[in-house]
Amino acid sequence: MKENKVVLTRKIQLLIHSEDxxxxxxxxxxxxxxxxxxxxxxxxxxxxQFIQEQVKDLFYFTDEVRVRLADIKKDKDGILTMSQLGTTYQLLSRYFKGQMPMSILGCLNKILVFSFGKERDRLWKGERSLRSFRRDIPMPIAPQDLRQIKLEDGGRFYTCQIFGHTFRLYFGKRVVTSGRSGKPP
Structure with a gap:
C-alpha cells in the first residue's frame, strides 16, 4: 500500500534587489x-536519453553486437564510457560550460534523467510521447547556491544572493496537496 504524502507548495517571487x-x-x-x-x-x-534507449533496437547491427546501456567498466557488454547520467552531463558541459553555472545544469540533468526513467515504460508502450520542453521551464537552483539569506525590512521580505546577484524573495500563499492525487487533502 502506498503512503499518502502531504506536499507543501509555495511560489517564491524573485525581484532584483538594486536601485541601479x-x-x-x-x-x-x-x-x-x-x-x-x-x-x-x-x-x-x-x-x-531517448536515443540511448533506442540504440539497442537498431535492427541493422549484426547479431554479434551486444548492446547494453551500461558503463563498459562495470559491464563487459556496456557501450557507454560512463553512466547514463554522466553522458548527458558531459554533453551539457561540452555545450554550455563557461556560459552559465554548471550546478544549474547538474540539477536539471538529475531531475530530467530521473523523470525519463519513470516515463520510459509508457514511452515504449506508446502511451506517452517524448516530452518537448517549453521556454518557460523552471530553472533549478541548488540550495547550496543560495547565499547570504537574510530577513530584511522588519520581516517583510528576505534577501539572498544567487550566483553573485542579489534578490528579494516574496513568498506566496501556501498550498497543501496530497502527494498521490495532486488534490488538497
Whole structure:
C-alpha cells in the first residue's frame, strides 16, 4: 500500500534587489540568457536519453553486437564510457560550460534523467510521447547556491544572493496537496 504524502507548495517571487538600472538590466539579461540555455539543455537531455534507449533496437547491427546501456567498466557488454547520467552531463558541459553555472545544469540533468526513467515504460508502450520542453521551464537552483539569506525590512521580505546577484524573495500563499492525487487533502 502506498503512503499518502502531504506536499507543501509555495511560489517564491524573485525581484532584483538594486536601485541601479544598469545592474537590474544586466541581471535580467543574464538570467534570461541562462533560461534559454536551460530550455535547450532540457530538450538535449530528453533527446539523448531517448536515443540511448533506442540504440539497442537498431535492427541493422549484426547479431554479434551486444548492446547494453551500461558503463563498459562495470559491464563487459556496456557501450557507454560512463553512466547514463554522466553522458548527458558531459554533453551539457561540452555545450554550455563557461556560459552559465554548471550546478544549474547538474540539477536539471538529475531531475530530467530521473523523470525519463519513470516515463520510459509508457514511452515504449506508446502511451506517452517524448516530452518537448517549453521556454518557460523552471530553472533549478541548488540550495547550496543560495547565499547570504537574510530577513530584511522588519520581516517583510528576505534577501539572498544567487550566483553573485542579489534578490528579494516574496513568498506566496501556501498550498497543501496530497502527494498521490495532486488534490488538497
Amino acid at each position: 538600472p544598469a545592474v537590474k538590466r544586466q541581471t535580467r539579461e543574464t538570467f534570461w540568457r541562462w533560461q534559454r540555455m536551460v530550455h535547450r539543455a532540457a530538450n538535449f537531455i530528453y533527446t539523448h
